[in-house]
Amino acid sequence: MIPSPPPRHRLPHALGPVVWQDEPGTADRPPGPGFWAVTRHADARHVLQDPATYSSLPGPGELPLLRRLLSHQDPPQHTRLRDHAARALTPERVERFTRTARERARTLLAHALSKARSTDGVLDLAATVSDPYTSLNLADLLGLPHADRRRLPRWTGPTGPHALEDMTGYARELIVHRRRYPDDDLTTMLAHNARLTSAELEMLVPLLLTTGLAPMRDAAAGGLLTLAEHPEAYRRLREEAEELDSAVEELLRWHPPILTIRRTAATDTELSGRHVRRDDKVVVSLAAANHDEQVFAAPDRLDLARTPNPHLSLGAGPHLCLGADFARLQLRVLYEEVLRALPILRLAGPVPPSGSGVTNGVASLPVRAV
Template sequence: MASDSDVPDAFDAFDASDVFDPRIYADGVPHDAYRALRERWPVAWQEEHEVLGWPTGTGFWAVTRHADVVRVLREPDAYSSYLGATQIRDPDPADLPFIRRMMLNQDPPHHGRLRRLVSRAFTPGRIERFTETARARARELLAGALDAGPETDLVRAVTDDYALLNLTDLLGVPASDRGLLLAWTERVIAYQDPDEPPVLDDLGRPVNPRSPAMLAEMFAYAQQLAAYKRRNPGDDVMSVLAGSELRPVELEMFFFLLTVAGNDTVRSAAPGGLLALARHPDERRRLWSGEVALDRAVEELLRVHPPVLSFRRTATRDTELAGRRIAAGDKVVVFHASANHDERVFADPHRLDLARHPNPHVSFGEGPHVCLGAHFARLQLRVLHEEARHTLGDLELTAPPRRLVSNFVNGLKSLPVRLRARSGSPHGDRGISGAGG
């Protein structure tokens, strides 16, 4: 644990800069608090207080500057994913061996073996073959949103289905089972949100959604699907994994990782990008007119709205970071959204600049754990924004978005907008008339 001399006093800790409490994020990413920490305490001790029924924890170091975040993520020998896993809350000690089976919660060299096995399924060729399917799906969902009327919730009408259906196509999950993947994802991702009440144990305590008991149903399904794919292989990721050298427990963990991370990365980033475009009409017009390249625009939208807010590591030894002494066993949590707005790296970081270059954001991580599905996610986002450019003539917020209560996932639960179809698109005349300008 951190020594008393290294825990900041009340003045230095700025009472207003708690970046742990999940409820803070319901009002938006706390950029003012991040900025204060970057300027005065870039590695800051945070109390892990009781909140929303979850008990107190040991506390952790919040890392908010870009260079320090990159250092932590690139040095698994000093900052481990394995020792305490990658969530801020400590898992039940009895569950830790189980949680460590997942690639996300391993360190090199064991992590590298699993990553190599799974990367065979994420070949550029396989992912590119999904491009036209994703394009047709984006076009269909956007058209449906326009047909439903000028005012709609883009999360419900477009982005949730877009992310989920693309993932199930890639995995090879039958259409009839897609609802299961959504339910499992929400159980894991939204566990801090009051709209998704936690499952309680016999003593009335919340049960970690990543515990063996909570994942048993998903794992049983993964084994059933793998058995089916061995008999009936297809051009999908589960067919590759089912025929690989993965042990059964490893296959289960990969199915969990792909289902949750593969779905929620795009499910969070897609509406976040559309929200940024709605709030910055001048930049949106630059993109939709073709003045800005789509690939660069996607990177900037990922910078301002990273799908993941934080990841935890555990110090393997006594070390030092940004002048702070870190003790072996301390929790060290990197904050991606803060690093992406570090004035030392990004000029005018709170300005949306869709042509920004270079753009070394850390929205997909860094180091050995850089997101395995980043190429797939970028492809989906590029296609969605390309089809929005072809289909939509206007995009205007009609009410504040509703955000997920989470210090982990940068999610939107609703994005209410007024849409107008692009002139010359199949919906052009009807959309312009219905929107009333």
């Protein structure tokens, strides 16, 4: 059965679970080579869990700079570096951020609500709360000096070559800084790991910046948008009729922060009866996989108590989100504070998308300060 995601995530020509999609050119972009679109949960998981067949390495025509990022590496290099980062990002280190995250969410909400109530009664919940909340949490985790945090907004937009160059260049500066001035943060721990070379560190730190900024921002705003669009679900959550932990998972399923993940076939293979040739692009639609009727009962219904909930919004396999625990903590705390501060979560205008074809973000989230 073909998954039935929300209309904005449907693939226009997806007549089966794995189907070839052409990439026609546009006014500002030449035609692409085309790709295999993967929409079924089982196929998506298979692709993400099999790096020997479906490689993360950048292909011809992709930015050479991507080869410096851990997210575009394959095992065994990827496995070794990821293990070092995972040992630094311990559950205890993540849990220590709970108090800081809560104080930050409360402060941002209080300021935004006060300003809105003194003007037109409308606040942009993304621009004034969830965006700075997620960016500053990551800055604390990585140990970015306060003077450098003004750089964060330029890295949360589309990551073109200039943004990637700027980010990787800054990562080198941050590593040098934390070797000279150590602190209790993730960059300090990685920078003082004698088993990591400078080149390897320059893969890890930009990865943590790229995967921790825009996707986390989009997950937070996307979850709040979903709750605003489902007032009864918000009411039940506020009355503690639903468990917040399961709600976090369902909001991630419903509004994945990343829409697609691209891989390249490393060898000739077969996927759901389709012959995939070596070097073919294979694009997993996380939004479609998260609405697969073979896996999720009533997938087009928001169910904050849904369990189990094997969504793929945080990835799967070797590239499962390294900061998944940190992401869940941030979302849980943010939603708790919004539920406490706003008896009703009501949209106050249209919610424009961010315009990216890969991330699932919103440009603004106007709500009533009730």
